[in-house]
Amino acid sequence: MADVYVLADLERGRPTDLTFELLTAGRALASDLHVPLKAVLLTNEAGLIAPSLGFADGVVAMSHSSLEHRNLEAWSRALLKILDEKPPKVLLIGISNGLLGLPSLVAGARGLPLISLCRSVTAHGEEIVGDPVLFGGKIEAEVHAKGGPVVVAVRPGSYSAEPARVQRTVPVENVEPPEALETRRVHFKRYADLEQTDVDITHCDVLISIGRGIQSQENIRIAEELSGLFRNAAVSSSRPLVDQGWLPRTRQVGRSGMTVKPRLYLALGISGAPEHIEGMKSSETIVAVNTDPKAPVFEYAHYGVVADILTFMPRLAEQLRKRKPVVA
Amino acid sequence: MKEGETPRIGVYVCHCGLNIAGVLSVKSLAEYAGRLPNVVVSRDYKYMCSDPGQELIRQDIREHGLNRVVVAACSPFLHEETFRRVCASAGVNPYFYQMVNIREHAAWVHSHEKEKATRKAEDLIRAGVARAAKLEPVVRQRVPIHPAVLVVGGGIAGIQAALTLADAGKKVYLVEREPTIGGHMAQFDKTFPTLDCAACILTPKMTAVGNHPNITLWTYSDVVKVDGSVGHFTVTVRRRPRYVHEDLCIGCLLCIESCIYPDARVASEFDLGLGKRKPVYIPFPQAVPMKVVFDPETCIAVKTGKCTRPCVDVCGVEGAIDFEQKEEFPQIEVGTIILATGFKTFDPHRLPFYGYGRYPAVYTSLEVERLLNASGPTGGEVVLRNGKKPEAVGIVHCIGSRDENTNRYCSRVCCMYAMKIAHLIRERTGAEVYNFYIDIRAPGKGFEEFYDRVQEEGVHFIRGKVGDVTPETPDGKGRVVVSADDTLLGRARKIPLDMLVLAVGLEAQADANEVRRLFNITCSEEGFFVERHPKLAPVNTFTDGVFLAGCCQSPKDIPDSVAQAGAAAAEALALIDRGEMELSPNFAYVSAEECSGCKTCVPLCPYSAITLEPEHGKAVINQALCKGCGVCVAACPSGSIGQHLFEDAQIFDEIEALIQGVAANGEGAR
Amino acid sequence: MDVVVLMKMVPDAAQKIEVDAASGQLKASTLNLIPFESDEHALEEALLIKERTGATVTVVTTDLPGGDVALWTALAKGATHALLVTRGRPYEPRSTGELARIYAKLLETIPHDLVLTGAQAPDDVEGELGALLAAQLGLPYISVAVAVRPDEGTHSAEVTTELGGGLRSVYESALPLVVGIQTSETPPRYAPFLQIRAAQRSKRTRSVAVEPVPFDPKVEVVALHKPVAGKGATMLEGSPEEVAGRLVEILAEKELVGG
Amino acid sequence: MDLDHVLLYPEGKSLLTCIQCGVCSATCPQEAFMEYPPRKIVAMLKAGLIDEVVQSGSMLKCVSCYSCQAKCPRQIRLTDLLFPLIRGRMFEGGGIPAELQKAFLDVQRYGNPLGRSTSERSDWVARSKVPIRILADRPGPVDLLWNVECYPSYHPRGQAVALATARLFHRLGLDFAILGSEERCIGDCAGYFGEFGLLDALIEQNLTTFRKYDFRRVVTSGAHAFNVFAHHYPGYGFTTPVEPVVGLIGEELPKLRPMLKTSVPHKVTYHDPCCLGRCMGASALRCYFAPPRKLLEAIPGLKYVEMAHHHENSLCCGGGGGGMWLDTYYRDQGMDRLSERVVKEAVAAGADVLAVTCDYEVSRFEDAVKVLGYDRKIVVRDVLELLDESAGGEAAV
Known part of the structure; x- marks a missing residue:
């Protein structure tokens, strides 16, 4: 019986929250399958990071300079060598921006079963079952995989990271880097930080976050007025509005934007696509307002209101004007 | 030509310089004409209308015994009379003449296809020759001219025409x-461009009219019926009661002072509502006749009879005031009529966005004329409705003029009077004055110089029409802000103004259409009376004996109105002094034996020339009124109406000849 | 420079998406297929490359309903060629794996220095089209790109990717290269309807039949269902005024607003 | 279609008769923000400088309010002919702001500029207490086809108006029906922005739908649809009589008057929509200045006041000609909002209710009221909402 592998997601050399979420997921799966859980570590210097993955029963590591930054080509070639040499039962990869595409590259190259977009992964006997969330959360599926190793791509935010944050020395199995890393065609050049000329929404206490329900760019003004009624508040949004050019990218919450943890997250007219949820689900209090009572956002919110935000926002502003903003 | 005489036709093709010869092959046309039936002689000549050209025809008539003449040249409008006189002078009946228009109908319209144009000219000549063969002799009728003249309208044009005729010893009605003569000019303070005092130059003429032994002046009256035709019109006039016998009233005005209403409280018509009058009043101090009027709408003595009538008590002339006075309908006989019914100003309510009638700061130019007038409601002081003196005044040109939505035409006087008003306001108040114009039209004697002067005086000229007017305060009672595109600056201007003057255009009188029916004349789409010819008969109408003067014909200034009035008087005098008038021979006639008396023709006649003679119930056409339009001829079910110069045989032969050619030439006649 | 844009037709999430209770499949009658949004960004990025370098842009999609319109629109926006791959099959959410094989086969016949496609589609159960295709063709793949700058001289491209949290990284790769586009540098342009119609009439879209590719799906979609709604939140009910009032009270309790 | 083409037609040729009086620019509510205001544009067109006009972006600022066209002394068809043609050219250069692009795309895709699902178009009907017949469900002859339009169908504020309208129809016993999810945008923004292809496609599609049903006349909720029906549909052979709802209800006033029992004690002013008056040009018969005022004055307790700009000279809400989806662009350009100017005038006139009858206006003006902080001074109501209130509202059906 082979292992359950979890690929460590690293950002500037540090395991991300997603890594620990997946270790949590992997532990449950490994228990079901009665197999060990192992973390796969691809980096330039595995030894430094391995102890932080102490929740796993062991670490399978490969060190090479080309693996320092999540270069998909390098990582896929590295992973393939590991899969060839030490095939697991299941390989869990988190869907972060840095790793997006990697499960497909690996599964595609070897013709392995792949279930992507999963919110959870379980074992039904020998079968691996994923539950992908489709169409921005409008449909859920149940997908069974045959054979193996099975590659499962898991959405961020699906599991708790906390239980997996265990620091200890773990056995490390080193795998030699393949030749192919030397002949790779993609080279990491540099990081480029976005210029911070706008407010930093990651440091706001209150976020008035708007989605497509705002209907027109002009109405953003109403949200801004609302935000003016709180201390240390700003308007943020889901991705479509930013893509539309209605708000700067610095205001985007979600996987390709910012991950935020404000004291109050007011989700206005946001249906709650999984990509967005991952960026805000850790907020202290989440209030969602949406016309559609079935909107997925209500699942994550603490308080829900079924209403049109264009009607609701002015009413809320009216009530807020009667109160003083709290000194932060 | 005697009965049964063979037609002997001469055809003359005119070159009209290069007008015709430049396009048509005149030589070949003359040759072609020579081959046509009954043509004895045919020639071409450089200018048929010249003396040698005319002599050529006379010579041929003598030498070849011609009894018909066809000239292929220009429009009959220009030279038909010329060649008829030639025929007459050579002893041929002038109506044995046929004109063929090959200039307008062939040379000019087809100048780009010369060959085809020549073919068409051939067709036209052939048709003319065919028609000429069927011509019949016509004798023109004469009517005597009654020496009295009716002048309708007592503005400057009517005054001038009346005085000219009266001074020539003619009787003028x-x-x-209105209750006084003087018209719009009496409302003005100064006249452009010389800035003469309007009253100073007008009132002597008004007084002259009032005193002239040859003039019967009927104010507060209108013409209600006109019968007859040139030479002997019978005109019915309605004289509205002013409740004062004009022959008794001495104009002391004591009745006004004594009126039971101590204060003037009725809006004065003459002051356009800016001033007030009493129920008994004179419109203005220099009114002619200087006879009071009791307004039946507001005088309670007239209206209800319940008044103590202090006016009657105070009146020094027994029976001068007469509340029992009734309308009268005197009839007069005149030989000629001069219409000088004037104009009205454009009503800016039709362009509501200028705020006229909504914001008190907005005035029409005519209202401002009254404010400027020394005898006006403010004694010539320019003060606003709120009693304040304006510090910023805007004058918008072209209100209602040059606009497809209102009147398309340029009213011709507005630029000048707007500059006159600008000058006067600046002179009297020192206000900043802004003239908003599209183009400055100053094409008259001394006009450009006046424009120059007003500019030098510091009046602002903004080239751009005001497009919106908004009140500065919500109640609308204060200043207004006007928006204009200063097209020379290329920038929008918003200017707050204490006073906004709308330089309204001139329009035909509201009842112009009824008046034109009364006098049997025509009006343009805009309502101005149509002259017979814009250049050659500018004061004549299509109705003989009816002449036009002043703005009823088109917008014009005072000098032009006066000049036209003089011309109209001269035309009337010419008729009177001739003593009689030849009627056009082109009139319809009824063959009494064939007429069934069905009356189809009577309502169709646009000139009311057809009546049913009472004895046998047959139609009779008054040839003095008939204009030869041919409607009755075409409409008569029994074919009993004929028309001189347009007999069926003539027309059928003409058409037949034309068709022959089309059949032969294919598209030749097109 | 030859740029190929792969466009995928996906159900419009703005419209209702229903599951047929009996079959457990999507209700075809209510499905409204539109080009996947990131694919539109991929097209825009390709058109920007075309404008900068004079590259040819070939747009490819399959014969799902609306596929033809997507191609006409692409042509109207300025694409050079448009290919409609005929499959004669209705839409199903699990098809990316097979699609990658079909496109891999197709690309053998058309020149391609750059293959652009949306980074991740809402129905990528089996993985992302671009990555699967790159794996098939053995080409390098870069995902979540927000800018692609090819250099004809060095036959390479510089690709900027969006890592989230305001962080971007820049890669350089030799061509040919497959790129998953997240967002184009400028929002997708608008194609006036007349030009779409003109493109339709021009008959510039070419249909290509790709021989059936033997494909053995390794995963099986057992069930589709709508998510259970609102189990997490305490729902506040009443008129908007009442609800707003209640909410502000709650916020006050949590000391998020003052008294 | 370019300028040379335009000059082939008499309507286009009138361009050559421009006397540069500047009334168009002087009356243009957006003049201050245009690099080339209307007068200059005409001069530039005459000089063949159409490309400079296209590139300037001035045309984006035109809200198709018809002020210039209505006042032009040469009756040059600026609003409905020349400007759309120029804007049509803007598509070539990609100079269309994103928000407007999205609206066009949404119209292409969903038949409404809000980007909402076609299947949700008649969701509001479920909230109606009076029966509303949807033709697809119950075909068969009907007297009145009610074209509900996009904002009344989808926008919450518009839906309230639609519900009030339905109650009034019901009270008057009118035989009416709607198209429900078959209804599509009638084409206003497309036509006036120069997206002629889209307009053409929408008309064709709508006519195909209309042909399926048997109705005698059409009533439109708003002004814009009425305008497009009046000016564009006859050219496609659609000759069924069309009335805006205020016109129709205006005719029914004798029947409605006895039902207006509840006092509405407000000072009300009315904003004349550009598309129910000015746009009809000389055909005064189709101008709807009087009916809404008569309706308002029939309401007991209501006092009517007039704003500074009204009738032919009314200001524009700024939503026409694509302006509805250009507010952001306008804001970025530092432009004033026209809707705020109107609200200020309404307040200045002493009104506490701004009555409207254009589907764009309720939301636009309510926005303006909020921005100006006039919440306590004035409310925005559709004329039909006021009538419905006077007739007892929802409780009375």
């Missing part, structure tokens, strides 16, 4: 609708 001057009928004016």
Whole structure:
């Protein structure tokens, strides 16, 4: 019986929250399958990071300079060598921006079963079952995989990271880097930080976050007025509005934007696509307002209101004007 | 030509310089004409209308015994009379003449296809020759001219025409609708471009009218019926009661002072509502006749009879005031009529966005004329409705003019009077004055110089029409802000103004259409009376004996109105002094034996020339009124109406000849 | 420079998406297929490359309903060629794996220095089209790109990717290269309807039949269902005024607003 | 279609008769923000400088309010002919702001500029207490086809108006029906922005739908649809009589008057929509200045006041000609909002209710009221909402 592998997601050399979420997921799966859980570590210097993955029963590591930054080509070639040499039962990869595409590259190259977009992964006997969330959360599926190793791509935010944050020395199995890393065609050049000329929404206490329900760019003004009624508040949004050019990218919450943890997250007219949820689900209090009572956002919110935000926002502003903003 | 005489036709093709010869092959046309039936001689000549050209025809008539003449040249409008006189002078009946228009109908319209144009000219000549063969002799009728003249309208044009005729010793009836003569000119303070005092130059003429032994002046009256035709019109005039016998009233005005209403409280028509009058009043101090009027709408003595009538008590002339006075309908006989019914100003309510009638700061130019007038409601002081003196005044040109939505035409006087008003306001108040114009039209004697002067005086000229007017305060009672595109700066201007003057255009009188029916004349789409010819008969109408003067014909200034009035008087005098008038031979006639008396023709006649003679119930056409339009001829079910110069045989032969050619030439006649 | 844009037709999430209770499949009658949004960004990025370098842009999609319109629109926006791959099959959410094989086969016949496609589609159960295709063709793949700058001289491209949290990284790769586009540098342009119609009439879209590719799906979609709604939140009910009032009270309790 | 083409037609040729009086620019509510205001544009067109006009972006600022066209002394068809043609050219250069692009795309895709699902178009009907017949469900002859339009169908504020309208129809016993999810945008923004292809496609599609049903006349909720029906549909052979709802209800006033029992004690002013008056040009018969005022004055307790700009000279809400989806662009350009100017005038006139009858206006003006902080001074109501209130509202059906 082979292992359950979890690929460590690293950002500037540090395991991300997603890594620990997946270790949590992997532990449950490994228990079901009665197999060990192992973390796969691809980096330039595995030894430094391995102890932080102490929740796993062991670490399978490969060190090479080309693996320092999540270069998909390098990582896929590295992973393939590991899969060839030490095939697991299941390989869990988190869907972060840095790793997006990697499960497909690996599964595609070897013709392995792949279930992507999963919110959870379980074992039904020998079968691996994923539950992908489709169409921005409008449909859920149940997908069974045959054979193996099975590659499962898991959405961020699906599991708790906390239980997996265990620091200890773990056995490390080193795998030699393949030749192919030397002949790779993609080279990491540099990081480029976005210029911070706008407010930093990651440091706001209150976020008035708007989605497509705002209907027109002009109405953003109403949200801004609302935000003016709180201390240390700003308007943020889901991705479509930013893509539309209605708000700067610095205001985007979600996987390709910012991950935020404000004291109050007011989700206005946001249906709650999984990509967005991952960026805000850790907020202290989440209030969602949406016309559609079935909107997925209500699942994550603490308080829900079924209403049109264009009607609701002015009413809320009216009530807020009667109160003083709290000194932060 | 005697009965049964063979037609002997001469055809003359005119070159009209290069007008015709430049396009048509005149030589070949003359040759072609020579081959046509009954043509004895045919020639071409450089200018048929010249003396040698005319002599050529006379010579041929003598030498070849011609009894018909066809000239292929220009429009009959220009030279038909010329060649008829040639025929007459050579002893041929002038109506044995046929004109073929090959200039307008062939040379000019087809100048780009010369060959085809020549073919068409051939067709036209052939048709003319065919028609000429069927011509019949016609004798023109004469009517005597009654020496009295009716002048309708007592503005400057009517006054001028009446005085000219009266001074020439002719009897003149001057009928004016208002209680006084003087018209719009009496409302003005100064006249452009010389800035003469309007009253100073007008009132002597008004007084002259009032005193002239040859003038019967009927104010507060209008013409209600006109019968007859040139030479002997019978005109019915309605004289509205002013409740004062004009022959008794001495104009002391004591009745006004004594009126039971101590204060003037009725809006004065003459002051356009800016001033007030009493129920008994004179419109203005220099009114002619200087006879009071009791307004039946507001005088309670007239209206209800319940008044103590202090006016009657105070009146020094027994029976001068007469509340029992009734309308009268005197009839007069005149030989000629001069219409000088004037104009009205454009009503800016039709362009509501200028705020006229909504914001008190907005005035029409005519209202401002009254404010400027020394005898006006403010004694010539320019003060606003709120009693304040304006510090910023805007004058918008072209209100209602040059606009497809209102009147398309340029009213011709507005630029000048707007500059006159600008000058006067600046002179009297020192206000900043802004003239908003599209183009400055100053094409008259001394006009450009006046424009120059007003600019030098510091009046602002903004080239751009005001497009919106908004009140500065919500109640609308204060200043207004006007928006204009200063097209020379290329920038929008918003200017707050204490006073906004709308330089309204001139329009035909509201009842112009009824008046034109009354006098049997025509009006343009805009309502101005149509002259017979814009250049050659500018004061004549299509109705003989009816002449036009002043703005009823088109917008014009005072000098032009006066000049036209003089011309109209001269035309009337010419008829009177001739003593009689030849009627056009082109009139319809009824063959009494064939007429069934069905009356189809009677309502169709646009000139009311057809009546049914009472004895046998047959139609009779008054040839003095008939204009030869041919409607009755075409409409008569029994074919009993004929028309001189347009007999069926003539027309059928003409058409037949034309068709022959089309059949032969294919598209030749097109 | 030859740029190929792969466009995928996906159900419009703005419209209702229903599951047929009996079959457990999507209700075809209510499905409204539109080009996947990131694919539109991929097209825009390709058109920007075309404008900068004079590259040819070939747009490819399959014969799902609306596929033809997507191609006409692409042509109207300025694409050079448009290919409609005929499959004669209705839409199903699990098809990316097979699609990658079909496109891999197709690309053998058309020149391609750059293959652009949306980074991740809402129905990528089996993985992302671009990555699967790159794996098939053995080409390098870069995902979540927000800018692609090819250099004809060095036959390479510089690709900027969006890592989230305001962080971007820049890669350089030799061509040919497959790129998953997240967002184009400028929002997708608008194609006036007349030009779409003109493109339709021009008959510039070419249909290509790709021989059936033997494909053995390794995963099986057992069930589709709508998510259970609102189990997490305490729902506040009443008129908007009442609800707003209640909410502000709650916020006050949590000391998020003052008294 | 370019300028040379335009000059082939008499309507286009009138361009050559421009006397540069500047009334168009002087009356243009957006003049201050245009690099080339209307007068200059005409001069530039005459000089063949159409490309400079296209590139300037001035045309984006035109809200198709018809002020210039209505006042032009040469009756040059600026609003409905020349400007759309120029804007049509803007598509070539990609100079269309994103928000407007999205609206066009949404119209292409969903038949409404809000980007909402076609299947949700008649969701509001479920909230109606009076029966509303949807033709697809119950075909068969009907007297009145009610074209509900996009904002009344989808926008919450518009839906309230639609519900009030339905109650009034019901009270008057009118035989009416709607198209429900078959209804599509009638084409206003497309036509006036120069997206002629889209307009053409929408008309064709709508006519195909209309042909399926048997109705005698059409009533439109708003002004814009009425305008497009009046000016564009006859050219496609659609000759069924069309009335805006205020016109129709205006005719029914004798029947409605006895039902207006509840006092509405407000000072009300009315904003004349550009598309129910000015746009009809000389055909005064189709101008709807009087009916809404008569309706308002029939309401007991209501006092009517007039704003500074009204009738032919009314200001524009700024939503026409694509302006509805250009507010952001306008804001970025530092432009004033026209809707705020109107609200200020309404307040200045002493009104506490701004009555409207254009589907764009309720939301636009309510926005303006909020921005100006006039919440306590004035409310925005559709004329039909006021009538419905006077007739007892929802409780009375």
